[in-house]
Amino acid sequence: MRMVFGLVLLVGIALAGGAVYMAKNYIDRYEAALAAERAQQPEQIPLTEVYVAKTRLEYGDTLRREDVQAIRWPEEWVPEGAFLAEADDLFSEEGRRLVLRTMETHEPILAPKVTGPGEQGGLTMRIARGMRAFAIKVDVASGVSGFLRPGDRVDVYWTGRVDAPDANRGEVTKLIQTGIELVAVDQQADSSDLSGTTIARTVTVAATPQQVAALAQAQSTGRLSLSLVGANDDTVSQAVQVDQMGLLGIAPPPEPEAVPEKEDCTIRTRRGSEVVNIEIPCTN
Structure with a gap:
């Protein structure tokens, strides 16, 4: 009886050791495969949430909360003038914004494309100082x-x-x-x-x-x-x-040459009560 118990114990220990060995090999292979998969994945990029148009927005439309949605965007490539969801400055109690330029679906909402809170839209917003x-x-x-x-x-x-x-x-x-x-x-x-x-x-x-x-x-x-x-x-x-x-290709007409005016040289003399003009040669 003792021999049977001892044999069963040895068999159990052998089976347990084999199971541990097989489990260790499986875990090692899993970790190796996981490490290889992680090595093939691109580097994680920091993201932030940016407001974009949920539907097409036309010039002159009033911008409402239901017209926009926040999507994750790479922090390094956030467009200048974009509105961040964490800042929550797109909507204000001072008034609603108006759309100045048409925006397509999922296009980021940019400051130059909307008015300030409560400002009126129109041509005056496009004229510089x-x-x-x-x-x-x-x-x-x-x-x-x-x-x-x-x-x-x-x-x-x-x-x-x-x-x-x-x-x-x-x-x-x-x-x-x-x-x-x-x-x-x-x-x-x-x-x-x-x-x-x-x-x-x-x-x-x-x-x-x-x-x-x-x-x-x-x-x-x-x-x-x-x-x-x-x-x-x-x-x-x-x-x-x-x-x-x-x-x-028509040349302008030549200007007429100036004709010198005839110079009259006279002297005045008095004969009694009469004044007489007598022509004489002109001298310089």
Whole structure:
């Protein structure tokens, strides 16, 4: 009986040792596989929550809490002007914000695209300090065939006749302003809401008071045409002026030579009560 008990005990110890050995091997393999999997995973990036548009937001819409949602965003790549959920400064008791530029779904809410709390939206929010808005009449030709958008820059040309005694060269076209920014096309101040081409009747530019005076004078005395400046063009246009005769290569007529006036040389003499003029040779 004792031999049977001892044999059973030995068998039990052997089985327990085998189980421990197998479990250890399994755990070692699991840890090795887990370490290999962790090595293949990319490095963990710190994230933060940023407010984004839940649906498409149009220009002039009132921004409400149900229109936005917070999503996790890499801290290192948070766009400048984004509203963080932890700061909770997108909504304020001072008033609601208005949308200044169209935003698509899941696009981050940025400060330049919304007004301040309680501020009114509209064109006045897009005019920088010291600048003024001025409307220019355009048509399909002078308005670059409808390809103008708010935010574009244009050169302004004036065409008309110069009222001057020596101005006998027909109409003149001259570059009068360069790099003027458009802030609105007709009554639309948001470029993303304009699809295709729109034949505008007026465009509104942002200009200094001196430029406004020049544009007003030019518009009342002639015709204004706009020339679209490329988005990446940082060159400064030089003075440009073209007249009809120069365009056609016609030389101006020569000025007539001055004809010297005939000089009369006389002397006056008195004969009694009569005064007589007598011609004599002229001498220098």
